[in-house]
Amino acid sequence: PCLYFSVFVFFLLGAQIRLVGSGSSQCSGRVEIYLRGAWGTVCDDGWDLPDATVVCRQLNCGTAWRAMQSAHFGQGSGNIWLDDLTCSGHESSLTECGHGGVGVQNCNHGEDAGVICSGSLIRLAGSGSTLCSGRVEVYHSGAWGTVCDDSWDLNDAKVVCRQLECGEALGATGNAAFGEGTGEIFLDDLACSGNEGSLAKCQHNGFKKHNCQHNEDAGVICSSAQIRLVGSGSTQCSGRVEIYLRGAWGTVCDDGWDLPDATVVCRQLNCGTAWRAMQSAHFGQGSGNIWLDDLTCSGHESSLTECGHGGVGVQNCNHGEDAGVICSGETHLLYQM
Missing domain, CATH: 3.10.250.10 (SRCR-like domain)
Structure with missing residues (x-):
């Protein structure tokens, strides 16, 4: 989540x-x-x-x-x-x-x-959720609450995915697909065009005005956060792993970084299979945030954000531990090292 x-x-x-x-x-x-x-x-x-x-x-x-x-x-x-x-x-x-x-x-x-x-005004939560999929919750009047699925559609989901910088909207779920929330139901009958900068700017009945129960909680499935490889020169399928979250590019720490983690990155970038999971800033040190640490991917996830981790920004690393990958799309690099 x-x-x-x-x-x-x-x-x-x-x-x-x-x-x-x-x-x-x-x-x-x-x-x-x-x-x-x-x-x-x-x-x-x-x-x-x-x-x-x-x-x-x-x-x-x-x-x-x-x-x-x-x-x-x-x-x-x-x-x-x-x-x-x-x-x-x-x-x-x-x-x-x-x-x-x-x-x-x-x-x-x-x-x-x-x-x-x-x-702070929106988050994804619930059973089976990831960084970029889950039950939609909004923050209002000092508390978190849910959104009702009446009229909930892909245009509404587009706004959520954009607001969370999670890529494109793949699905708008209803019927508490990610589990029932608790507390208030803040929004109902949303009518987003899909171009709004935040869910609060869409047309709706007004906060707390609804005729719903939590078994109607709305959710989204977004394509994922953006990811890129940096630092390997002219190649596109090897480099330091960087991920775009909360409005900024940041790196991934190499604590526990292994081939299943690299496999997810290579798949997400359409770079074939993973040949090496590189540690210790092999492709040079990044700068700014270290967004993810202690990743535990099985290797079957479609996005790095679907893997287990300790939380966005929760880490005990420095950029000398930036993680990298070499994917099969750049196999010639294996013979240059």
Whole structure:
């Protein structure tokens, strides 16, 4: 499934940032920043959408939907590191924004700032789900809820797959094909054209207005996340494995990386069979995120995102451990090593 964790950490320009307190959503929560050897919060004095925009961009969580104030996601503890932030919205890191100085503030934790990013507003869950298939759930009014399958069709599924960057929509499922959800049913009678940027922009009856039960929960099957091979020069079927998730390309760690994992990559790229599963950044080190670690593919999956793993972005690696493959489409490389 699209596994979400309440804390997501991104390293940039020496400062770490994370979102805390939203439960299972990794792209909404209380903003915390790591400075001077400790995690601390941000005060909501002047906290607005441009400030939230920088946080969402820094965490690869899409666009900012709301800048939350008054400890909406609960009060933090310890230091309040930043106050009176004045971001333009174009900065690549929160530490690049104007502020009164690290630790200079006149706040208490009842004023802790938070964000809701577009990446937090939809997820796929349920029995048998993968990163790019499952029961559709949306985040609204502080809780996750499902979508009813009345009028649910491929145009609706296209919007979900696009929003999750999971490729093309292959199927729109109904009748709780991925299991019944719990809690609220937030949307019903959706009428998407297929071109909307998010499910919330489609026509519908209004949030919580429905005549459904959870045995009518809607789901999607998307083609998968994008994947590519990089670093082998002019070849197309060998290289460092990179996958596109949450708006950015990232690598795969070589912990447990083996021939069944490589087999899935070669199949997904129509590059024949897997000849070698390469470790230790054989094709050079990537940069940015390391999206997947501890993959456990059987070799029969049609997409790398269908394999078992610890969660998107959950890893204990560095780019010296980037995984690679050599597929049968590039067999001549075996004799050049």
